Amino acid sequence: MELKMASMKVALIAVFALFVTARADYVRPKTRKVLDWPWKSRESSGPHQVHISLAGDKHMRISWINEDGSSPSLVEYGTTPGVYTSSSHGESTSYKYLFYRSGKIHHTVIGPLEDNTVYFYRCGRQGPEFRMKTPPSQFPITFAVAGDLGQTGWTASTLDHIDQCKYDMHLLPGDLSYADYLQRRWDSFGELVQPLASSRPWMVTEGNHEEESIPLLKDGFESYNARWKMPFEESGSSSNLYYSFDVAGVHVLMLGSYADHDEYSDQYRWLKDDLAKVDRKRTPWVLALFHVPWYNSNKAHQGEGKSMMASMEPLLYAAGVDIVLTGHVHAYERSNRVNNGKSDPCGPVHITIGDGGNQEGLAHRYIDPKPEWSMFREASFGHGELKIANSTHAFWSWHRNDDDEPVKSDEVWITSLISSGCINEKKHDLRKILMAP
Missing domain, CATH: 2.60.40.380 (Purple acid phosphatase-like, N-terminal)
Known part of the structure; x- marks a missing residue:
């Protein structure tokens, strides 16, 4: 009898193990150590x-x-x-x-x-x-996207995977070096990304780890602004923390989650002026990047983007922004088209991609049940690729770092709002917002 019971236990364990293996074929990776970058003396004049x-x-x-x-x-x-x-x-x-x-x-x-x-x-x-x-002047154009990079073993994997894809420009929605007051870490980050960042344009915006302010001693973002100068002056902005640019039929807004953003702020006024100049015949696609996500079903950083969302979401919606890319949450999530907290066929697709390789680890805990607007979510390190094929269609894919191999784990074709008729429907609302004092 005991032998029979033991045999049954072994059989049950085997069945359970088979069931678990079938359901858990992918194990989320553990955090990797920060890369060791001993400071080396260089020729004083060498770049x-x-x-x-x-x-x-x-x-x-x-x-x-x-x-x-x-x-x-x-x-x-x-x-x-x-x-x-x-x-x-x-x-x-x-x-x-x-x-x-x-x-x-x-x-x-x-x-x-x-x-x-x-x-x-x-x-x-x-x-x-x-x-x-240099980037192309017309479609197609491909953007590599990865936020919250840091300087870990996973960062190195992410950069290696980006290097393998055929892309024209890197978009980074905040949290670059994770120097966090240790200024030599800015130098080591610059060395780490140089092979890629010296060969394709890197367009970045600030995250919380760039702030580095010290009360009464140091204003925020001094290191970031000195090292990573972006085309803010060229786009009529008064701050390196927010700007815009055009490339190959795409207008890209790089907004500042950590710059004032209420309706009385310089950033808000600049954004209104910038959107008023957008010509959808010349740039049929409009993208927006900033650090703190507005649509986030992860338990990490819940609600932190509410104030910016309250003031700026109506602007982006009225202007017909196609895709919003953010970081901050150390995981991946893609929404369907959404606005004002619910699915809307004329709203942007929101993508959180704060999974580049930071040392703080992944954000594993999600809110259940999943909101109706959330289409795909996973806590893994990785990067995204956005290929805008023409004025009407773009292909988005997310590639997780699976045992140091880039594995395409999410993909979707996105149709532009200009081709869906949404832009014409919003012309009156956009004019009303842009003309408001």
Whole structure:
């Protein structure tokens, strides 16, 4: 009898194990350690932490750092390796943060440049030659998207996977280096992303980990603003924390979750002016990026975007924004088209992608039952790819980091609002909002 009972227990355990295996074929990864970046001495004049960003129509901003105060903010460039037919001078800055002093931070705008063209360039008359490719002037265009990057083993995997995809530009909705007051971590982050950020434009906006304010001593975002200058002036903004740009038929809004955003703020007034200038015949797609999500069914950071949502969601809805990309929550989630807390065929698709590889780990706990607007959610590290094929259709895919391999785990075709008739329906509401004092 005992032998029979033991046999039954073994059989039940085997069946249970088979059931669990069938239902749990994917195990969410554990957090990986922060990468070890021992500080190394460099040639004082050599450029490092090189990254590029758009700087207006057919222009690119080249940013880099060196330790030699006499090195010029000069970029030489051309379409043939080692042959520099053009050059441009820029500006430089530096900053102190308690006992830390940055190197000389250079920002030089080059152009006009040909679209969809490979250029070779050199910074400060010396150092290695870099290679970059300008974005196309028309569809298709592909964006790589990953927020909350940090500097962990998972960050390295995410960057490696992005490097494997054919993309034209990287969009980063906040939380870059996770320096968190340790300024050398800004330097190590710049080194980590240089291979990718020096070859394709990186367009970023700020997250909470960029703030680094110290009451009575330091204002917020000093390090971020000094190192990652974006085209805010070119877009009529008064702050590096929010701006916009056009690329290949897409108007992209980079908004600031940590800049004032109520109806009396500079950001709100700038956004109204910016949206009033959008020509949907020239840029049929409109995207928005900011850090704190408005639609979030994860228990992490619940409700933190409510104030920004209250003031700005009506603007984005009336303007017919197609897709909103955010970070902050360390997981992935995609909504259907949504507005005012419920599904709406004329609202944006909201995508939270704060899963680039941060050291704080994943946000595993979700609210149940799942809201009706939430289409897919998963707590895993990964990145997204947005290929805008033409004026009417775009293909979104999310690739989780599964044992260091990029596995496509969510995908959807998205139809633009301009092709659905929603934009024409909203013209009156948009005019009413834009004309309001």
